[in-house]
Amino acid sequence: MSKSKLTPTSYLVLGTIRMSGPSTPYELKQLVNHSIGHFWSFPHSQLYTEPARLTALGLLREEREESGRRRRRFHLTPAGEAALEHWAQEPTPGRTQAHDLGLLKLFLGVMTERDDVRAFAFHQAQDHRRQLDEYRASEGTLPEGPDRASPRAALGLGMRFEQLAVTFWEEVAANPPAPVPPAQPAAPPAPGNA
Amino acid sequence: MSKSKLTPTSYLVLGTIRMSGPSTPYELKQLVNHSIGHFWSFPHSQLYTEPARLTALGLLREEREESGRRRRRFHLTPAGEAALEHWAQEPTPGRTQAHDLGLLKLFLGVMTERDDVRAFAFHQAQDHRRQLDEYRASEGTLPEGPDRASPRAALGLGMRFEQLAVTFWEEVAANPPAPVPPAQPAAPPAPGNA
DNA sequence: CCTATCATGTAATCCGTTACATGATTAT
DNA sequence: ATAATCATGTAACGGATTACATGATAGG
Numbered sequence: 324m325s326k327s328k329l330t331p332t333s334y335l336v337l338g339t340i341r342m343s344g345p346s347t348p349y350e351l352k353q354l355v356n357h358s359i360g361h362f363w364s365f366p367h368s369q370l371y372t373e374p375a376r377l378t379a380l381g382l383l384r385e386e387r388e389e390s391g392r393r394r395r396r397f398h399l400t401p402a403g404e405a406a407l408e409h410w411a412q413e414p415t416p417g418r419t420q421a422h423d424l425g426l427l428k429l430f431l432g433v434m435t436e437r438d439d440v441r442a443f444a445f446h447q448a449q450d451h452r453r454q455l456d457e458y459r460a461s462e463g464t465l466p467e468g469p470d471r472a473s474p475r476a477a478l479g480l481g482m483r484f485e486q487l488a489v490t491f492w493e494e495v496a497a498n499p500p501a502p503v504p505p506a507q508p509a510a511p512p513a514p515g516n517a
Numbered sequence: 518m519s520k521s522k523l524t525p526t527s528y529l530v531l532g533t534i535r536m537s538g539p540s541t542p543y544e545l546k547q548l549v550n551h552s553i554g555h556f557w558s559f560p561h562s563q564l565y566t567e568p569a570r571l572t573a574l575g576l577l578r579e580e581r582e583e584s585g586r587r588r589r590r591f592h593l594t595p596a597g598e599a600a601l602e603h604w605a606q607e608p609t610p611g612r613t614q615a616h617d618l619g620l621l622k623l624f625l626g627v628m629t630e631r632d633d634v635r636a637f638a639f640h641q642a643q644d645h646r647r648q649l650d651e652y653r654a655s656e657g658t659l660p661e662g663p664d665r666a667s668p669r670a671a672l673g674l675g676m677r678f679e680q681l682a683v684t685f686w687e688e689v690a691a692n693p694p695a696p697v698p699p700a701q702p703a704a705p706p707a708p709g710n711a
Numbered sequence: 712c713c714t715a716t717c718a719t720g721t722a723a724t725c726c727g728t729t730a731c732a733t734g735a736t737t738a739t
Numbered sequence: 740a741t742a743a744t745c746a747t748g749t750a751a752c753g754g755a756t757t758a759c760a761t762g763a764t765a766g767g
Contacts, residue, residue, distance in 0.1 A: 338625030
């Protein structure tokens with residue numbers, strides 16, 4: 324039995340197809356990029372390979388277009404729907420992962436001058452302002468039916484987060500923490516090396 | 518020699534050693550788990566294998582303990598310090614990635630009943646409240662020198678985020694969006710595509 | 712001393728990323 | 740028509756996760 328575990332990518336594909344109907348990988352890519360992909364990026368190659376895996380597991384069914392590009396269009400099978408429902412009801416393990424390289428830099432204290440930290444934080448705030456604007460733009464393009472309330476809610480959290488990030492980095496810029504000094508004054512090179 | 522690119526994990530290891538001095542993988546694990554690991558988890562095996570890679574690249578130097586467990590203790594080399602400084606000054610690409618399975622579930626609208634959504638959101642809020650408490654606790658254990666201002670600042674963002682998440686999920690619980698109905702798999706809406 | 716448990720370390724697998732390859736559409 | 744560009748798809752590599760293996764410490 325193929326007991327390959329389903330990943331978040333799997334559920335993204337299954338759930339998106341459930342929501343939007345039978346889709347080609349490219350359509351998935353479009354849908355994802357303009358919504359949840361803003362804060363959870365899925366490389367487009369995943370959206371081509373993952374449906375194939377899910378088809379092998381019997382959770383999707385594939386249909387080839389006859390004309391033109393002969394695209395693969397993937398349909399949700401009853402087993403796929405069941406997998407989604409099962410996932411919906413099982414516990415949600417793991418904590419929120421917030422991966423941000425800028426935050427990592429700040430955390431590690433790698434900036435060596437206070438002014439560097441200030442300039443860096445200013446730049447980060449700018450970036451997040453841009454991202455916030457993008458969210459607002461994409462909010463305007465969402466279809467308006469009540470059946471799109473969940474995507475809207477998720478996008479809302481994204482916007483809140485960006486607003487928070489802007490505020491955070493602005494405060495850091497206004498009052499930059501002192502850089503972290505190295506624990507060791509100067510590490511000597513390894514013996515027998517230049 | 519160095520063909521492989523440095524990953525966030527690499528900089529985490531380099532930066533942590535720079536901050537805390539020569540460390541064993543287990544010490545890295547402890548340091549990371551109680552700080553940034555709260556919102557950017559690094560499996561402990563990474564903290565054993567990554568230093569080996571960095572040593573091969575000449576960015577760390579390894580010393581074996583003679584007694585007992587013969588632990589490996591890794592020291593930052595001048596090349597490692599240079600790598601960190603270079604990273605500090607180069608641009609910070611990519612957007613903040615916020616990965617949250619609960620949010621994914623909400624986004625995909627997989628809950629089939631409004632009450633399910635409500636209960637789910639309530640549970641999520643609870644989880645984030647717990648996480649917020651953990652942050653506060655770990656804040657208390659941080660050393661107090663001004664040289665630890667950066668870790669504190671980063672942790673501060675983590676706490677803000679959790680507070681935001683609590684508020685968000687409470688609002689969802691108070692006013693749950695309608696579940697997303699499955700799209701009709703009967704016929705694709707645009708048959709004559711191009 | 713013996714056993715249970717936790718600290719420490721490693722091996723193998725698989726997903727995700729990067730990079731490239733091919734075919735279709737559009738503009739001129 | 741033909742070249743340029745974009746859509747579409749695949750292959751290969753490497754890092755991250757899972758699971759297991761070994762050694763040390765504590766307690767009875």
